[in-house]
Amino acid sequence: MALSQVVGRLIGVREHVVDPGGGGAPRVPRPVRAVVVGGGIAGMSAAVVLAERGVDVTVLEAAPTLGGRLGAWPEELPDGPQRNEHGFHAFFRQYYNWRSILRRVDPELGFLKPIPGYPILSAQWPTEEFGKLPPAPPANLLALLLRSPSLRLADLRGMDRDAALPLLTYDPERTYAEFDERTADELLTSLRLPDRARAMLFEVFSHSFFNHEAEMSAAEMIAQFHFYLLGNPEGLAFDCPDEDYATAIWEPLTRYVEKHGGRVSTGTPAARLDRTPDGWRVTTADGTGHDAGHLVLAVDPPALAALVAASPGLPAAAPELVARMSAFGTPGPPYAVARYWLDGDVRADRAVFSGVSRQATLDSVTLYHRLEEEPRRWAARTGGSVIELHAYACEPGVPAEELAERMRVELTTLWPEAADLRVRELRARVEAQAPAFTPGSHAWRPGVRTDADGLYLAGDGIRTEFPSALMERSAATGIVAANHILRAEGAAAEPVRSIRPRGLLARR
Numbered sequence: 121m122a123l124s125q126v127v128g129r130l131i132g133v134r135e136h137v138v139d140p141g142g143g144g145a146p147r148v149p150r151p152v153r154a155v156v157v158g159g160g161i162a163g164m165s166a167a168v169v170l171a172e173r174g175v176d177v178t179v180l181e182a183a184p185t186l187g188g189r190l191g192a193w194p195e196e197l198p199d200g201p202q203r204n205e206h207g208f209h210a211f212f213r214q215y216y217n218w219r220s221i222l223r224r225v226d227p228e229l230g231f232l233k234p235i236p237g238y239p240i241l242s243a244q245w246p247t248e249e250f251g252k253l254p255p256a257p258p259a260n261l262l263a264l265l266l267r268s269p270s271l272r273l274a275d276l277r278g279m280d281r282d283a284a285l286p287l288l289t290y291d292p293e294r295t296y297a298e299f300d301e302r303t304a305d306e307l308l309t310s311l312r313l314p315d316r317a318r319a320m321l322f323e324v325f326s327h328s329f330f331n332h333e334a335e336m337s338a339a340e341m342i343a344q345f346h347f348y349l350l351g352n353p354e355g356l357a358f359d360c361p362d363e364d365y366a367t368a369i370w371e372p373l374t375r376y377v378e379k380h381g382g383r384v385s386t387g388t389p390a391a392r393l394d395r396t397p398d399g400w401r402v403t404t405a406d407g408t409g410h411d412a413g414h415l416v417l418a419v420d421p422p423a424l425a426a427l428v429a430a431s432p433g434l435p436a437a438a439p440e441l442v443a444r445m446s447a448f449g450t451p452g453p454p455y456a457v458a459r460y461w462l463d464g465d466v467r468a469d470r471a472v473f474s475g476v477s478r479q480a481t482l483d484s485v486t487l488y489h490r491l492e493e494e495p496r497r498w499a500a501r502t503g504g505s506v507i508e509l510h511a512y513a514c515e516p517g518v519p520a521e522e523l524a525e526r527m528r529v530e531l532t533t534l535w536p537e538a539a540d541l542r543v544r545e546l547r548a549r550v551e552a553q554a555p556a557f558t559p560g561s562h563a564w565r566p567g568v569r570t571d572a573d574g575l576y577l578a579g580d581g582i583r584t585e586f587p588s589a590l591m592e593r594s595a596a597t598g599i600v601a602a603n604h605i606l607r608a609e610g611a612a613a614e615p616v617r618s619i620r621p622r623g624l625l626a627r628r
C-alpha cells in the first residue's frame with residue numbers, strides 16, 4: 121500500500137461498505153423467477169447475483185452479442201476475422217462492485233493489466249501526466265498542484281479558492297441541492313483558472329462523462345471529481361483487459377450464469393411489458409411471453425423510454441416511472457468511435473492510452489496493438505497498427521466516417537508520424553446512448569426501485585445514493601436491483617461497496 125493510501129485511510133479515504141449484504145438464506149427458499157432485460161454490465165451483474173442465489177433468471181438481450189456499450193463482436197477484414205469492440209474502457213481500481221462481479225470468472229483479475237501512465241495530449245501545451253500521481257487524497261491533490269506544469273503558484277493565488285471548495289465538500293444531498301441547477305461550465309469558470317490549467321486538468325476529465333460542460337450539471341461534475349480523484353483511495357491509474365471483451369468477460373460470465381441455472385438469450389429484444397396477477401410479462405419481438413415475479417430493466421436511457429412507451433399498461437402500473445421517461449429518455453450528445461487498421465506504427469514511446477485536450481473532435485487515442493492479444497498478433501504479422509479514436513461528446517448529425525476522418529486528421533497534429541500511415545481498414549460508429557446529466561436532472565433521475573412492485577431499474581443513468589459512475593454505476597445498480605429481489609424473497613443479499621461517501625471537507 122502506498123504512503124498516500126495509509127494517510128488517506130487515517131482520514132477515511134478507503135473502501136466503504138454501503139450495504140453489508142447477508143441477512144437471509146444462501147438460496148431462495150422457494151422457486152422465484154426473474155427476467156432481466158438488457159445484457160450489458162448492469163443486466164449481467166444483476167443476473168450473476170440472482171443466479172447464484174437460486175433465482176431462475178433469464179436475460180433478454182436485443183443485440184446478437186452481449187455487453188452493450190462494452191460489447192465486442194466478430195468483424196470480417198480482408199485479411200481475416202478480427203473482434204471489434206464498442207470502444208476502449210478504463211477499468212478503474214475503485215470499481216469495487218464491477219470488479220467483484222468480474223472476480224466470479226477470474227478471482228485474481230489476471231486478465232486486467234495495468235496501463236502505464238495516463239497522459240493528456242495537447243497541440244498547445246506540454247503533456248500532462250495523470251497516471252503517476254500518488255493514489256489517494258489529499259496527497260494526489262497536493263502533488264497535482266505542486267507538480268503540474270499547467271498550474272503555477274501565481275495561478276493558485278489568482279484562483280477563487282472559495283469557488284473550489286465545493287469540489288472538496290461533496291455531499292450526496294447538499295451538493296445536489298446547491299449545484300444541480302448550475303452548469304459544470306459555470307462552476308469551472310468561477311474557479312478563475314488560467315486557460316491552460318482548465319484545458320489540461322479539467323476539460324478532458326469532464327468530457328469523459330459524455331456530456332458537454334455547458335449542458336452538464338455542476339453537481340454531477342463535483343460528484344465525479346469526488347469519485348475519481350478527491351475521494352478515491354485507489355488512484356487514477358487503471359487496468360484494461362488483455363483480450364477483447366467477449367473473450368475476457370462476456371463468454372465467461374455467460375457460462376457462469378448458465379452454470380447457476382440462468383439463461384442468457386441474445387438477439388431477443390423485449391418489445392412490451394405488462395403487469396400480470398403474479399408479477400410481470402415481457403413480450404419479445406417474436407411474440408414470446410416471459411413471465412416472472414420480478415423484472416429488472418437494464419437498458420440504456422433511450423431504450424428504456426422506448427420500451428416504456430410501447431407498454432400501454434405501464435401508466436397505470438408505474439405512473440411515476442412513466443412520468444420520468446420524457447426527460448430521462450433523451451440521451452446525452454452523440455459519441456463516435458473509429459477503429460483504424462493502419463500500415464506502419466506510431467512512435468514506440470507513444471502511450472497505450474492518451475486523453476486529448478482542445479481538439480475539435482478527438483478526445484482520446486488508444487493503441488490496441490499494444491493492448492489486446494488479437495490486434496497485437498495482427499500488427500506483428502502485418503507490421504501495421506490498430507488505433508482507436510474516440511469523441512465523447514460530438515456534433516450531432518455528422519456521419520461516422522466524417523467524424524473518423526476529422527479525428528484522424530486531428531491526431532496527426534499531435535503525433536505527426538501518424539500522417540504517414542496508410543489506412544487499410546476503418547470501422548466507424550456514431551451513437552447516442554449515454555445518459556444525459558443536464559442541470560436539474562437529479563430531481564427526475566429514477567432510482568433502482570420504481571413505484572411498481574417487482575419492477576427495478578439498473579444502468580449508468582440510474583441514481584445511486586453513494587458515489588459511482590459509468591461501468592461501476594451499471595454494476596452497482598444491477599447488484600442493488602438483485603438485492604431488492606433477494607430480500608423480498610428471503611435470500612441473503614450481496615454486499616455493495618463504494619469509496620468515501622463524502623468529500624474530505626464536507627460537514628456531517
Ligand SMILES: Cc1cc2nc3c(=O)[nH]c(=O)nc-3n(C[C@H](O)[C@H](O)[C@H](O)COP(=O)(O)OP(=O)(O)OC[C@H]3O[C@@H](n4cnc5c(N)ncnc54)[C@H](O)[C@@H]3O)c2cc1C
Pocket residue numbers: 157158159160161162163180181182183186187188189190206207208209210211388389390391418419420423424427455457510553578579580581589590591592594
Ligand atoms: C466509447 C465508450 C467508452 C467508454 N469508456 C468508459 C471507460 O473508460 N470507463 C467506464 O467506466 N465507462 C466507460 N464507458 C461507459 C460504459 O460503457 C457504460 O457506463 C456501461 O457499459 C453501461 O452499461 P449498461 O449495462 O448500463 O448499459 P448498456 O451497455 O447500454 O447495456 C444495455 C443493453 O440493453 C440492450 N437493450 C436495449 N434495448 C433492449 C430491449 N428492448 N430488449 C433487450 N435488450 C435491450 C442493449 O442492446 C444493451 O446491450 C464508455 C462508453 C463508451 C460508449
